[in-house]
Amino acid sequence: MKILSIHLLLLVLVQFANAQRAVIRGDFADPSVIKVGKSYYAAATSSNWAPAYPVMKSKDLKNWKQTGSIFPDLTSWADYYYWAPELNYDNGKVYAYYTAHKKGGNLCIGVASADSPEGPFKDHGPLVCQEAGSIDGFPIRDENNKLYLIWKEDGNSIGQPTPIWIQALNEERTQLTGEKKELFRNDKPWEGNLVEGVSVIKNNGYFYAIYAAAGCCGAGCTYATGIARAKNLMGPWEKYAANPILTGQGDWICPGHGTAIMHKGKNYFMYHAYDKTSTQYTGRQALIRGFEFTPDNWLRFTDEYLSPSNKNLAYTSTDNFDKKSLNLQWSWSVFNKPEYELKNGRLALQIKDEREIFIARRIDSPNYQATVETVPGKNPLAGVALIGDEKNLIYAVAKQDSIHVTIARDGARSSLGKFPVAAADKHLFLKMDVKNNKEISFSYSLNGDDFTKLDITMPDISYLPPWDRAVRAGILAKGVQGDVAVVEGFVFKSE
Template sequence: MAGDYPDPSVTKVGNTYWATATSSNWGPAFPLLKSGNLTSWALVGHVFPDGPPAWADYYFWAPEISQENGRTYVYYTAHQRGGNLAVGVASAPNPAGPYTDHGPLVGQPHGSIDGFPMRDESGRLYLIWKEDGNSVQEPTPIWAQRMNEERTALVGEKVELFRNDASTWEGNLVEGVSLVRHNGYFYAFYAANGCCGSGCTYATGVARAENLLGPWEKYSRNPVLMNNDTWKCPGHGTVVEDKGRWYLLHHAYNTDGQQFVGRQGVLSEFVWTESGWPSFKGGSTPVASTAAGPRSFNDEFTGPALRSSWQWPIEQRPSYRLQGGRLYLTARPDHSGAALGQTTTSPNYTAVTTLLNYTALPAGTRAGVAAHGDQDNALALLADSQKLALTRIEKGETRILEEAVLPADKSVQLWLRVREGRRFSFLWSVDEGKTMHPLPADGTSVDGSFLPPWDRGIRAGLLVQGPSSTKAVFDFFSLSNQL
């Protein structure tokens, strides 16, 4: 699953695999992907395409998709408005949706995350989750509690299954539990230690128990999945069996793209040893021992709506219309502006767009191509009616790095080139790329190391700043990812 797909989960419905993943603070929340073979995935929609549930505002994490009795369930984490992190659930008549949200199931004072449904040895339905103690420098118990069959409420008392041991490789947390029952045991595959960023220390362990509520035994040879030459910090995924072979679909950073691309979906195969523990083939070698080839994107804006791979800050959904092969994107005066982005699949890529009728942009309106970290961090080449501005937005503070005067023309083509995930170069042309002008004028690159948040990769796309009464018009957008 090339691109920024943390905490992936997967289930099989008929002959088709369905997957979803963390979307965090990008909307629409929770992508829906399908595949016939676990390796070639197509994005087909989102769990919440029309906006987040009313009870939640951001941090849409760790969706766990499952199918039972002809209905699809997604257990997910989100931040409660005015509260803390909680585990909620949505359901649909089929994996493609539409999904009905049923609200939060559990939200402890320190936060509750990473929900997973499991039936015990007697067929009783439980919710498994992590108490987010590490957010307040406390341990991270993994809890189990009975859930009603409607999946709308927990019942009875919660029971602790296990917690992190700070004196071991687990460090300050265990999380992302995925359970499977095999040969008389429940197995809990879990992640531990630091998940994210250039200094991540994530790895995967396993524990087992004969009864769901324990006692649980952690494997003496943990961690069972660690770094290799291609993938770094593997963890938080779902166990899946296909034709007698066992896999963990989990996330990891590619060692080339690291945090700039984000945590990508990786499929790792394991076997069961004679002693009944999982052993990953090759030690820590995924099925795809090399990263998936870079994926490119091109949008001529000819459809009735934006293509499903476009994203935006979850709390700042932009207003737009498509007409005559053009995108009319309404400006925003807050944060970095009205932002649209595409995930990247390589640390090396080029994004190009054409801004039409820039001389007609009202005063105070600027538009162009951008690299988005989040709603308050961006690098962009933006045009107003008279000039271009190479713009750095960091923690909501805007700084103009350099400007160039634009000729009075009908359109300007804007280019963004990135190398090593952090070296950004910007160019512009008013003759459809025949004559290219760099900005800065000396052609030096700009450092974008500040862009990616702790849990997300960079998006490449469009940005319009200004009063909400104004619009910018774009002719096309292309994103070419290179090795």
């Protein structure tokens, strides 16, 4: 029996070692990656969270650290849905082709440039705005080195097919030239109502388009990855008869929308997928998998995965607000940028109107805790929150004499309880504990050590993740205009 137990343990350890793990955990959808010098840089969809498009840096494609964002402040022409940035390094310049919703219009593809992937980026505005919407821009040079832009017309948003278009782009990256041409569209059963997220590479006289199809997001996702090829960039394009070439496997489902990259002479693909356990609650996470070209000039994925060096998924992150600016873990709604001051190790949030104001961070597991140390005021309330978006959230906030737990669904807010507490002249700690994605509880402490659980009926929070994003944990304040809510610390523990 002892020998059998050892063999089982070894089997588990081998399976864990060989299992594919996310290189960037938490919500990092539609990832794009480039190499500049000896470093790799990746950016991803931020949707309705700001700053727009987080930028990550790595030396080995396995271990990543955030360096900033493409747009610390939002662009002047767009208001929301900051999707699918495509990084490109060409002739010593870095370009970011991105999708965003034009004010008063629809989805457009814009472009920004910088001398370094770490910015600052200069926005050059939109390149193409079709009536149905234009998304997923990808730059590529043809066999004669002429620059083109490939993109998807967002026909699925109005019940129409989704053509993949190509059109010449000037070298300044400020204007499309000539006429657009369709490369292919969703015409195969497995592709469902869309094809999108095209990434083009060249090999052995062929252009290869790695593309995503079917349903990208949420609990009912059906996303998968296909391949098409052409001798000339303008076509004709031939889809692989055995598509899709990448579907759900192991711990991951709905894989797609990524970028090919070379590393140590090998081909890899960075893309996103949902973890089977945490699904849409942690969002679409970044994975890297190897691929190779076949003798008959197609492409197949291998079982070589790149994974982070640290196999311990549990960690603790602390913010004492002792810097001159918010650290890079924080983001906020594109519809309600917070006004704040950092001074003497405290975060002071300025209340602008009756709306909740919040900053939040990505989660990356189904089990986690977030604790906010508040300095209770007489009127403003501050505390901890789990946030889908500004209309869907749950939070526990406190002032000097009471704690309030509130849940919001589609903008309708309901009280889950009001609890008296004597916190005048004391700090008050509010803790949120989430288990298995959906089991949530709140507790409080006056010393940071001994916590008392708040007696509320466990609410149904399965609705919280937006269709294209994950939930986030963070700090929330509310009150009336002119109030200032003060927070002195934040601790996040991921299990």
